[in-house]
Amino acid sequence: MVARVRARVEGRVQGVGFRPAVFRHAVACGLTGFVRNDPRGVTLDVEGEEEGLALFFEGLAEHAPCQADIQRVTTRRLMPKGYDSFKVIESEALGQVKVHLPPDLATCPTCFEELKDPGNRRYRYPFTNCVDCGPRFTLVESLPYDRANTTMKVFKLCEDCEGEYHDPADRRFHAEPNACPTCGPHLFLLQQDDALMSDGDSATGEAALREARALLAAGSIVAVKGLGGYHLACDAFNEEAVACLRRRKNRPHKSLAVMFRDLATLRKYLAVTDAEMSELQSPARPIVVVAGRFSPAISPDTNNTGVFLPYTPLHHLLLEPFEALVLTSGNRRDEPIARDEPGVRLLLGTIAHAALAHNRPIARRCDDSVVQVDDTCRRFLRRSRGFVPTPIRIAPASAPVLATGGELKNTFCLVTDGEAYVSQYIGELRDYPTWAFYREEIERWRDILRVDPEVVAYDLHPAYISSVYAQEVEGVSTVGVQHHHAHVVSVMAEKGLERPVLGIAFDGTGYGGDGTVWGGEFFVADRADFERVAHFKTYPLPGGDKAVEEPWRMALSMRMAEGIPWSPSCASPPRWWSPAGWAGTAPPGRDAMEAVEGLIKSGINCPLTSSAGRLFDAVASLLGLCHAAGYEAQGAIRLEAAADPQDRGRYPFAVQKDQSPWTVDFGPTLVELVRDRDRGKDVGVISARFHETVAVAAAEVAADVCAARNLSDVVLSGGVFQNALLLRRTTRALQTAGLAVHANSLVPANDGGISLGQAAVAVARGSKSGATSCV
Numbered sequence: 001m002v003a004r005v006r007a008r009v010e011g012r013v014q015g016v017g018f019r020p021a022v023f024r025h026a027v028a029c030g031l032t033g034f035v036r037n038d039p040r041g042v043t044l045d046v047e048g049e050e051e052g053l054a055l056f057f058e059g060l061a062e063h064a065p066c067q068a069d070i071q072r073v074t075t076r077r078l079m080p081k082g083y084d085s086f087k088v089i090e091s092e093a094l095g096q097v098k099v100h101l102p103p104d105l106a107t108c109p110t111c112f113e114e115l116k117d118p119g120n121r122r123y124r125y126p127f128t129n130c131v132d133c134g135p136r137f138t139l140v141e142s143l144p145y146d147r148a149n150t151t152m153k154v155f156k157l158c159e160d161c162e163g164e165y166h167d168p169a170d171r172r173f174h175a176e177p178n179a180c181p182t183c184g185p186h187l188f189l190l191q192q193d194d195a196l197m198s199d200g201d202s203a204t205g206e207a208a209l210r211e212a213r214a215l216l217a218a219g220s221i222v223a224v225k226g227l228g229g230y231h232l233a234c235d236a237f238n239e240e241a242v243a244c245l246r247r248r249k250n251r252p253h254k255s256l257a258v259m260f261r262d263l264a265t266l267r268k269y270l271a272v273t274d275a276e277m278s279e280l281q282s283p284a285r286p287i288v289v290v291a292g293r294f295s296p297a298i299s300p301d302t303n304n305t306g307v308f309l310p311y312t313p314l315h316h317l318l319l320e321p322f323e324a325l326v327l328t329s330g331n332r333r334d335e336p337i338a339r340d341e342p343g344v345r346l347l348l349g350t351i352a353h354a355a356l357a358h359n360r361p362i363a364r365r366c367d368d369s370v371v372q373v374d375d376t377c378r379r380f381l382r383r384s385r386g387f388v389p390t391p392i393r394i395a396p397a398s399a400p401v402l403a404t405g406g407e408l409k410n411t412f413c414l415v416t417d418g419e420a421y422v423s424q425y426i427g428e429l430r431d432y433p434t435w436a437f438y439r440e441e442i443e444r445w446r447d448i449l450r451v452d453p454e455v456v457a458y459d460l461h462p463a464y465i466s467s468v469y470a471q472e473v474e475g476v477s478t479v480g481v482q483h484h485h486a487h488v489v490s491v492m493a494e495k496g497l498e499r500p501v502l503g504i505a506f507d508g509t510g511y512g513g514d515g516t517v518w519g520g521e522f523f524v525a526d527r528a529d530f531e532r533v534a535h536f537k538t539y540p541l542p543g544g545d546k547a548v549e550e551p552w553r554m555a556l557s558m559r560m561a562e563g564i565p566w567s568p569s570c571a572s573p574p575r576w577w578s579p580a581g582w583a584g585t586a587p588p589g590r591d592a593m594e595a596v597e598g599l600i601k602s603g604i605n606c607p608l609t610s611s612a613g614r615l616f617d618a619v620a621s622l623l624g625l626c627h628a629a630g631y632e633a634q635g636a637i638r639l640e641a642a643a644d645p646q647d648r649g650r651y652p653f654a655v656q657k658d659q660s661p662w663t664v665d666f667g668p669t670l671v672e673l674v675r676d677r678d679r680g681k682d683v684g685v686i687s688a689r690f691h692e693t694v695a696v697a698a699a700e701v702a703a704d705v706c707a708a709r710n711l712s713d714v715v716l717s718g719g720v721f722q723n724a725l726l727l728r729r730t731t732r733a734l735q736t737a738g739l740a741v742h743a744n745s746l747v748p749a750n751d752g753g754i755s756l757g758q759a760a761v762a763v764a765r766g767s768k769s770g771a772t773s774c775v
Contacts, residue, residue, distance in 0.1 A: 003050055004033070004080045007057075010041040011071035012390070014145035015102040017131025018042055018068050019088050020173040025063040027168070029056040032083035037091035037144035039450065047083050065132065067102060067283065088174055091144035101140060101448075103386050104227045104366070106285040106311035108133035110171065115313050121160065126205065126314040127185050127360065131175045133283070137389055137424075138228045138366050139177060142448055147176040151361040158183035185360035187314070190341065192349045205358070209314075212356040213321055221245050223330050223344050223355035226312060228366025228385050228424070229337035230330025230344050232352060235322060242297045242326060248351040250333045254631045255299045257287045257306040257368070259327045261319040266307055268323075269294055275373045284386025285311035286369035298326065301634060302641045306370060311386075318356070329367055334428050336437040339365045364444060365437065366424045372724060380748040381722060383411075384425040389445075391419040392746055394493040394760045395767075402442070402453035402473070403758035404466040406483070406751040408632070409719075410434075412442055412466075413755035416451050420493070420759050422747055429465040439469070457481050457762035459754070461511035479762040483510030484521045485530045486757030487717035487749070492527055493760035494746045500526045501742075502533075502702050502711050504730075507718035507750070508548065508613030508633070517541060519611025519718075520664065522701055524709055527764035534655075534662035534701050536615060540606035542596050551617035551635040552588050552627040553596055558618045560600060562667045564674050566593070587627055612694075612720045615666060619690055622674055623683055633719070640723045643691055644684035650692040655701060664701060669693050691725050699733035706739060716743045717757075719750035 009018075014037050022035045022044060031048035046056060061070050107115075111128045114120045122128040129135070142149045157165060161180050164172040172178045179185060187205025189212060212222050216233060219241040223230045232249065234241040236258045246252055260266035263280065270292040272280065279288045287308045294305040308327075310316045319325060330347060331337045338344045339362040344355045366388065370381040380387075395418035403413040410426040423441060427434040446452070457479045458470035470478055488503030503523040512518035513532075520536025539557045547553040559566055588596075600606055613636065620626045620635030625642060629635055652668040669690065676686050702714050714734050721727050727743060734741045747753035 002080045004047040004078045005075050006078050007044040007075045009073050012069035012102055013042045015136045016067040017065040021065050023168045026086045032086050034087045034089045036089045091146050102136045104135050104137050105133045105283045125181050127179050128313050129177050130171045134177045135227050139363050141363050151363050152177050155184050185358050187358050190355040190357050220353040223352040225357045229339040231327040232330050233325045233327050236324040236326045239297045253300050256326050256328050258324050259308050260324045265323050275376045280309050286371045289372040301638050334431045335433045337365050382425050388424040389421050391421045394420045395763050398763045399454045400451045401455045401759050401762045403457040403755040404470045405755035406459055407464045409751040411752050411755045413759040414451050415759045422756050455762050457758035481758045481761045486754040488525050488715050489527050489760045490753040490757035491715040491717050491742050491744050495742050501713040501715045502706050503715045505718040506612035506720035517607050517609035532661045533705050536610040537663050537665045538608040538610045540600050541609040542599050542606050550628050551621040554614045554618040555621035562670050639687050640725050642683050643687035647685045647688035649689045653697045695729035695733045698730050699737050703737040714739045714741050717749050721749045
């Protein structure tokens, strides 16, 4: 007996070849009907014998493409219509968006083989792709995901590509970015004088590619247009070229990322674990921070290296004559990456010598993602290309929410029907170009998701630009969220935790409810509320933000508070440290020290802070590792890098429980640490013992609070927990105390993750009428 079923499939089912897979599966089951995209996912209308229908739905997930993620299938029976065949039909564009648009996907093995095959019509074509790979998020302008709604709409398919696009047996069946040398994008080279180099010897742009490779081989810096914007590239083995890039970009010390030609080449120079290898070869292709130093010129401050593998056909072609290239974001310091030719022209001459460009427009900027692997768990340092815009389910349902994020490492978050869409990395909002990018991107996301927020969540810091923006949104309710509560709840939202937890938030700066700057915090928290039960001892922050730039100021502040005599001596540098890595360690002059001493004594512009980040800064300065920071957390990064991972000693500390909240006092730690320094103890040992002390102190406080409050779950978040050594040791100490430990794995622990926490707090308060946060 013939029957008919209409079904809606929700999840990641657009841009992954789902409709072609459904077509083939339906035909194999002897069914007729249609499949189409719609704003909520994919609609199926299938008709045939009951046995065939049963086989179809039983095998739907099995026959879906590997990149698909089916989250829900709803069906209803209809009267048979008498379809004569099965078709892929035009998409439906109306209605609320509830589709999971896929992120950009790295070149698949089949397309890579085509790229190398002289007999293939896409031989050496830099833009080859199929339903299993290629750009997605960075070229979509609106949903549903159809070619007409992408930047590829300007390229009319040639006869051959049109045939592939409509052939159900072809892997490019409804591959929206499909193109070839005849009808698709092409390369060209922009030079400093704005001259456009001809690529007329080949439709693939081979001449432009050859010239770009020649420039790189000669030591030049070339801007290379990728999926979400431009990179700045140079030969990773040419130290003069790397030094030139650093000088021109004003990035003297911060590590640079290296793209290796292939995994075999990478493994010639650095050891890679199985878990790291899995990340490196995944369709997301993030930058993975691995142990080992490829070059002091690449990683002056650390004994690890950020590495990644080619993820576009252009990368594969560009790296053919090179083992490795430095590829760093194509921007001026603290600005968003350039995404188009007018933007890259600002870099020509000032940073880059030339630009390898192409004429496929980029709909939205998207930096590379950066991860490190803790045992087998992925930890984000930056969540962007390859992972965005995959949503995170934070509630069964919710009102639409916009969370505006923080000031640094900004992301924003839109929530619709309980699903949180955390944006790509935006950056530092203090700079106008980034601020303009932020505003523009919020509007783009609201448009593509068709979300009109009813609630806007923001950080309580009144001077944050993102918080000012939130107050300007009209016709909405606003929810202020304390910075560290957002950190804690970001983990709770990830892990699905609803019950109260003990949240430990260690970071640099967060607006407190008592007039001080928070950052070493212990909360008993649920998603809506929190109670501050303990914090690090407070010290004056001399000069406010100036103390972040000059860690010696916090060292002086803590030294004065703890009665530690100042000494310009420093511990011996670790054995692997290079002369370049030891830069920036000259102690401050006597006049500067006396001026800041006077500032601290007067109390003028010296807010009190409990910041864990400032404690790490101070220790780095006391050990002579960093007195003036060239980038955020440079002192803490050097301190972690210097630590001897084998040493398990620790220093004394105190927990003052005579009043609430408790105070965790590392004054005794600092006194003994400086004594060890003055005795000439190895800096690696001192650093390791400092890390162990912080970890043990956190675990001791957590164990006592959890026992008193009948809690079993501890949440770790905040930028200081990007320190892999501290995270491992704190986790181990907490687990030894019998506690369950949870840390960020879907968003960064740094401020790139707080928009998720803000959104989850707003959703929780919406379902808990009248709730307000405690301080």
